[in-house]
Amino acid sequence: xxxxxxxxxxxxxxxxxxxxxxxxxxxxxxxxxxxxxxxxxxxxxxxxxxxxxxxxxxxxxxxxxxxxxxxxxxxxxxxxxxxxxxxxxxxxxxxxx
Numbered sequence: 001x002x003x004x005x006x007x008x009x010x011x012x013x014x015x016x017x018x019x020x021x022x023x024x025x026x027x028x029x030x031x032x033x034x035x036x037x038x039x040x041x042x043x044x045x046x047x048x049x050x051x052x053x054x055x056x057x058x059x060x061x062x063x064x065x066x067x068x069x070x071x072x073x074x075x076x077x078x079x080x081x082x083x084x085x086x087x088x089x090x091x092x093x094x095x096x097x
Contacts, residue, residue: 002030
């Protein structure tokens with residue numbers, strides 16, 4: 001399993017497709033390296049990020065973890081996405097949604 005540690009896009013680039021393109025490139029590279037799936041952690045209360053990853057095919061798998069951030073206890077949720085082998089990938093990226 002490949003884990004995505006972080007992906008950040010400048011606020012002025014949110015909604016432009018930049019994040020989708022970065023994520024597509026990362027999942028393609030993980031697939032090309034023969035990884036069966038990709039995981040990532042997202043803050044439980046970060047609705048926009050969770051929707052972004054869900055639109056890309058990631059789903060929560062029940063994993064949760066908590067940690068201190070600036071003196072506040074926060075919870076992360078693990079998302080996993082199965083990766084398609086190169087011979088069954090779509091020829092074009094999914095439409096913006």
